[in-house]
Amino acid sequence: MTTLDQIRNCLEGVVPAFLATADGEGTPNVSEISQVHYVDPGHVALSYQFFNKTRRNVLATRAASVIVIDPDSNAQYRLDLDYEETRTSGPLFEAMRAKLAGIASHSRMEAVFRLLGSDIYEVRAIEPLPSRRLEVVRPCNPLSAARRAAAELATADEAGPLLDRFLKALERQMGIGHSMVLMLDPSAGRLFTVASHGYPTTGIGFEVVLGQGVIGVAAAEGVPIRIGHLAAEYSYGEAVRSAAGLDEDAVPLASIPYPGLEAPLSQIALPLRPMGETVGVLFAESPQRNRFGYDDEDALQLVAQSLGMRLLLERHDAQEAAAPCPTEITECTGPLRLRHYRFDDTVFVDGAYLIKGVAGAIFWKLATEHATTGRTEFSNRELRLDAALKLPAHFDNLESRLLLLQRRLAERGGCIQIQRSGRGRFRFDVAGTLALEEF
Amino acid sequence: MPSAGAPADPIAAEPGLLPEAQALVEAFCQHGASIILGVTGLLDRPLAGVALGCTVIGPERVRVLLSRPSNSELLLGLMRDSRIALTVSEVPTHRSIQIKGDGAVLLAAQPEDLRVATRQLRAFRDQLIDAEYGEAFATAYCSFDPTEAVAVEFVPCAAFTQTPGPKAGERLEEAAR
Incomplete structure (x- = not known):
């Protein structure tokens, strides 16, 4: 028996599908449809784009027949469907909306194709249809x-x-x-x-x-x-x-x-x-x-x-610190001019944009401490406890922000670098003197 | 073959295709088009099918060629309920027209049917290649076995614009009559 999982390549929207419905009196209707989307092994979702005869028929009888075609092998299947519900927001809708935008772009129908809803159908039966099949070689598993x-x-x-x-x-x-x-x-x-x-x-x-x-x-x-x-x-x-x-x-x-x-x-x-x-x-x-x-x-x-x-x-610092990979640090010829804009924590180094947002605030805290006290060792914990950084209490994502800052500094290859020095600790290395300006 | 037990359909009141609809369908098919159909099956559920070719014999007769193995359930359904929907779509423009008909009868395919299908499928194959479907796929999709072909003729009752957009579903007759 053919399963939906076996024929998912037919559901990519590369070749239009053909949808037949009937009204309450049994008068058939047939049209092409842009998208038949795989939902789970027992369901597909069809794109609802226009309130037309097809739509009225589906709402009236809840029955549909759709032919889908594999764009690589030319395998063809007829699906017998029962309409269940329409979703107009959420993950499935957004996944279909993005895919439909791609289909519209390819078929030059951007101005026409707009997803109004994802119509979910139960798949009652899948009938393989005779067709001339092409051999398909997948490049990798x-x-x-x-x-x-x-x-x-x-x-x-x-x-x-x-x-x-x-x-x-x-x-x-x-x-x-x-x-x-x-x-x-x-x-x-x-x-x-x-x-x-x-x-x-x-x-x-x-x-x-x-x-x-x-x-x-x-x-x-x-x-x-x-x-x-x-x-x-x-x-x-x-x-x-x-x-x-x-x-x-x-x-x-x-x-x-x-x-x-x-x-x-x-x-x-x-x-x-x-x-x-x-x-x-x-x-x-x-x-x-x-x-x-x-x-x-x-x-x-x-x-x-x-x-x-x-x-x-x-x-969560759940592992011991790996051996630090020392980053090359360039010795500065003169003082480094750091400029900080308080309204969005944007930081410029010698006139070049470095970073902004929470990572910018972290950088500014480290630079200020270093300029004032000469301190180089810092801990993740003290950053978490610093109310001025306005880290959210739940899920502060501090390590990601430090990673971003570390990588931005490394990418610039300048006189300031951040290096991990132990579990939950890091070093703020400055090869020169800092001149701080705040706006 | 009349519809068995089907209630009178208002669209069947004035059978026949307007010259405008006839010309559009003929032009689409001649240049290469997707031809699909819908019927009601033996279990009173809709069935979708694919046609190999289509000829508008006149305002009151449309003939389509089908592959019997792909459409066996659909042909059985037509034996009981002879109402049929046929949509013809141009690949590059997406312009589509749907014909609703009745009185469908099953006939043996004639040599002329096979010539028409071969010509139309060749044009359709070229359209698919132009639309970047790939030559191998387009050729396979547009191939058919002449020994498996069967013809269906029906009386058109109404035609509708089916091109995606705000006018989709508009009955052509309404504008002209």
Whole structure:
């Protein structure tokens, strides 16, 4: 017996599906439908986009028949469906909305295709239809590749090097050449990049607003979001230009530009949810259309789950400090001019933007202490207890903010570096003198 | 073949296709189009099907060619309830038109049917390739076995715009009559 799990490739929206319904008098109706989405082994969801005859028929009779086609093998199936309910918000709706945006972009129907609801159907039967089948050779087994990639997380590296190794492993094992890890700052409603792979610039510190693009939606809804043909409304390049009111590639001064591909076609974002709480997002993209399918999504979500747990361990300082990897520190020729803007804790070093937000406040506290007392050793605990930093009482994400700060400083290769010095402790190294200005 | 036990359908009151609808369907099919159909099956549930080709014989007769193995349940359903829905869609523009009909009868495929289907599927294959579906997929999707083909003829009762958008579902007759 054919199962829904066996035919998920038919449900990618690459080839339109054909939907037949009938009204209360039995008059049939047939139309193409953009999206038949896999929900679970017994259910699919169809995109509800217009209140039309199909919609009226479904509400009246609750019965539907849909033909779905595998875009690779040309396998064809007829599904006998019973309508159950419509969802107009939430994880399933958002996953379908992103996918539909991709389908609309590919078919040049952006102005027409808008998801009004996800109609959930029980699958009563699946009938394989005769068709000329093509042989399909899969480049790799995603599950096996995911297992090997996740094994990289078993090392005792510090978070920074660990993430770098992990993202490299995604390329080696799963062929994913462009990826990032972003951590969530729940109080600011933003995610910030702490590691990336495969881009000309690292983009460490690049921020995404919760709910923006596939990354922001994955974090907000706690579900994987993927798109097979990138639509303008999900593009970070577009969003940055639009927010800045620019039509060129310029970006605002006090922010890190999007490091990702200029013209990606496929994107996928997997929420990191250790213990059921979103702490960040694993993101990957590709210039190839429909690069990520259901199997890739499942495999990557398993990897993301392991990554989330590993970062949670880091957060709780549950392991002894690894041997510190000393970072090269450059001796300054003159005093370092640090400028701090109190209203958003933005920090500039010698006129160049460094960081902002809570990580900016942390940096400013460390720099002020160092300039006043010459102190270099600090603990995570004292930062947690410092009310001036305004860390949330629950889930302060301090380790992620320190990681971001450490990586930004390392990336600049300047005269200030942060290095882990023991369990829950770190060193603030300054090779020179600091001149502090506050605004 | 009349509908068995089906109540009178208001759309069947004025059978026949307007010249506008006829011209659109003919043009779509000639240039290569997706042709799909819907019927009510023996279990009183809807069934979707795919057609190989379509000819508008005249304002009161539409003929479609189907693969019997793919549509066996659907053909059985038509034996009991001869109402049928047929939607023809142009790939590059998504322009679609749906014909609702009645009195569907099952007929043996004729050599001319096979010539029409071959021509229309070749054009459809080219449209799919242009739409980046890939040559291998497009060729496989548009292939058929002539020995398995069967024809269905029905009387069109109404035509509707089916192009996605605000006018979807608008009855063509309403604008003209």
